[in-house]
Amino acid sequence: MIDYVTQPGGKLIGRVRVPGDKSISHRAVMLGSLAEGETRVTGLLDGEDVLSTLAAFRVMGVRAEGPEQGSLVIHGAGLHGLKTPQSALDMGNSGTAMRLMAGILAGQNFDSELIGDESLSKRPMKRVADPLCRMGAVIQAAEGDRPPLRIKGGQKLRGIEYHMPVASAQVKSSLLLAGLYAQGETVITEPAPTRDHTERMLRGFGYDVQTKGARISLRGDGKLKACHIDVPADISSATFFLVGASIAPGSDLVLEHVGINPTRIGVINILKLMGANIELLNPREVGGEPVADIRVRAAKLHGIRIPGDQVPLAIDEFPAIFIAAACAEGETVLTGAHELRVKESDRIAVMAQGLKHLGIDARETPDGILIKGGRLQGSEIDSHGDHRIAMSFAMAGLVSAGPVTVRDCKNVDTSFPGFAPLAKRAGLSIEVQGGR
Missing domain, CATH: 3.65.10.10 (Enolpyruvate transferase domain)
Known part of the structure; x- marks a missing residue:
């Protein structure tokens, strides 16, 4: 204590x-791991939440050097280069990590499980699991739609048009990340503006994301190209x-x-x-x-x-x-x-x-x-x-x-x-x- x-x-x-910034640090680790080439991150938050995200990608075969004094080098595996984890992926205390990772893992060809600490295990996941399942994902949650989340691999995701009932950057980001693996176009409409770090960073990694007012869209089957991120x-x-x-x-x-x-x-x-x-x-x-x-x-x-x-x-x-x-x-x-x-x-x-x-x-x-x-x-x-x-x-x-x-x-x-x-x-x- x-x-x-x-x-x-x-x-x-x-x-x-x-x-x-924790939100940007999470996304830098995620997109750097899914990119092709070497992504250099400076100013990274090396708090426990972000380290949990980094540890999860290391379990899935991503090589990374650091973080040391906020500097991290990620050798990206590409969108389809992650390896089957041999254990559950522990997101610690981070709701951001769990919800965004659910979108990424929904598009993989292997089964996975996301777990968290006592606090995270009480937090609701239905609002992200439901639209992901509409895209074709298969996700099983614990009682009350809470973690752990068990995600079945090998599903063919398809783009959907989703009007978010509640403004949430985490839900929006999870669906955009799933959209990287989906056939066709993923379109999200926000009821109110939320943080747009995911859209900005996807563009920084060379991915085409369209924003028109409250409407955000992207098409699947592209590539992420490594870059430098100063957090x-x-x-x-x-x-x-x-x-x-x-x-x-x-x-x-x-x-x-x-x-x-x-x-x-x-x-x-x-x-x-x-x-x-x-x-x-x-x-x-x-x-x-x-x-x-x-x-x-x-x-x-x-x-x-x-x-x-x-x-x-x-x-x-x-x-x-x-x-x-x-x-x-x-x-x-x-x-x-x-x-x-x-x-x-x-x-x-x-x-x-x-x-x-x-x-x-x-x-x-x-x-x-x-x-x-x-x-x-x-x-x-x-x-x-x-x-x-x-x-x-x-x-x-x-x-x-x-x-x-x-x-x-x-x-x-x-x-x-x-x-x-x-x-x-x-x-x-x-x-x-x-x-x-």
């Missing part, structure tokens, strides 16, 4: 670079520092080389609506992804009704946004975010419970939360093993009236190895207890 203990006071100052810093990881610097008086922090993909900047838009002082410096494009340095200074925040069109663009960042809302003047209202209930934890319920422990009026709704800003008290918080909840409540310690102890923080390493030392260097008074 690993716990965080943060002491009140302090401010975030200076320049920091958070680890590489920007993860905006989801930067979010904890954006919120911490916004709420802690006297803070002035620059976050370097952060990905600012338009489908991922909901957190910046929402914090600005709340009155945050955030500035994008030196915007540029790296490997097809927009990047900038982000300067954030302390500001007086106020509660807002979060716009519905921003919810899919900030779905992973809401635990930290809830901390900002707890420190804001007035009430913040979120609706249309039922997706938060099926993440690594029920993030609506767990955050509401934790905020109440800190003395904040937080009321759950079926698809959101109402948070009335106030003075945070010190308390003990159970993160329920959810990495984003652990880091969010750690930042709350900057402005709490007493120490904040966050229990069960081991899973922070899945997405942000080195979080505590980096936060400490920036100015958060944090101590790690337990573990080694």
Whole structure:
């Protein structure tokens, strides 16, 4: 068991670079493994989630050197060069890995099984399994449509036209990856924009992907050509520092080389609506992804009704946004975010419970939360093993009236190895207890 203990006071100052983007790192490993030739990746997140994805491809015969200080060389096997795994493929804590891998494995000529840790084994897979089965895949899930997933090989996939009932980058990406192996055209229509890293990266690997408004399409039987990928810093990881610097008086922090993909900047838009002082410096494009340095200074925040069109663009960042809302003047209202209930934890319920422990009026709704800003008290918080909840409540310690102890923080390493030392260097008074 690993716990965080943060002491009140302090401010975030200076320049920091958070680890590489997890979503892009997953996709770099996957497409690099399926490409022809040698793909070089720099800035890779070497957290446990991404390492699980890399380990799965190694089990299927892909050679890779690294990662070492964020650098990885992948010797691609080609779309049809993966080998039969001799054991189940363990996706650890990563829903992204499991759902995207399901799309890839649906097109292979061998049987496979995807498993995960206790948390991942509780997460629903029906919304990705159903459309894959419509394409011709044969997938068997455990009771309640949960992992493990057993995928039968040797199926002839066919392209389909699919109108997604719920906005989900994971489902969209899984179907696009299955579409690489399908006969004909795979067409996906989104009800709202979601992160488009898969489409961008497929184009970077030389694959033709068409996007017209909410419609994304590709045809099967092409090839992926190896390339170089420079992974920007993860905006989801930067979010904890954006919120911490916004709420802690006297803070002035620059976050370097952060990905600012338009489908991922909901957190910046929402914090600005709340009155945050955030500035994008030196915007540029790296490997097809927009990047900038982000300067954030302390500001007086106020509660807002979060716009519905921003919810899919900030779905992973809401635990930290809830901390900002707890420190804001007035009430913040979120609706249309039922997706938060099926993440690594029920993030609506767990955050509401934790905020109440800190003395904040937080009321759950079926698809959101109402948070009335106030003075945070010190308390003990159970993160329920959810990495984003652990880091969010750690930042709350900057402005709490007493120490904040966050229990069960081991899973922070899945997405942000080195979080505590980096936060400490920036100015958060944090101590790690337990573990080694």
